[in-house]
Amino acid sequence: MSNLPECSKCGSKYTYEDGNMFVCPECAHEWSQSTENASNSDEKVIKDSNGNVLSDGDSVTVIKDLKVKGSSSVLKIGTKVKNIRLMYDGDHDIDCKIDGFGAMKLKSEFVKRI
């Protein structure tokens, strides 16, 4: 047997195949071999305030006044933000540049896709 993945739970190298599953003898974790089936389940999807799925490059508007961290400026409701970049870690999930503000991080719950 070649190319057996390490256990995704405990990192054990002693995994073995059992039918369509991989099994870890050390922590009893079992998982599916087919990455195609499993691929979407734990992939995070970032949605705007209306529940629309956002993607890189989308344009959004801000749906409420947001205080800009580290400055006295306020990002006004209705501000257009072009060409967003999604970030899948941290609590701010949108990275963007806004005219007059520069680089900013926003939360997807406070924007809506245009």
Ligand SMILES: [Zn+2]
């Ligand atoms: Zn394990």
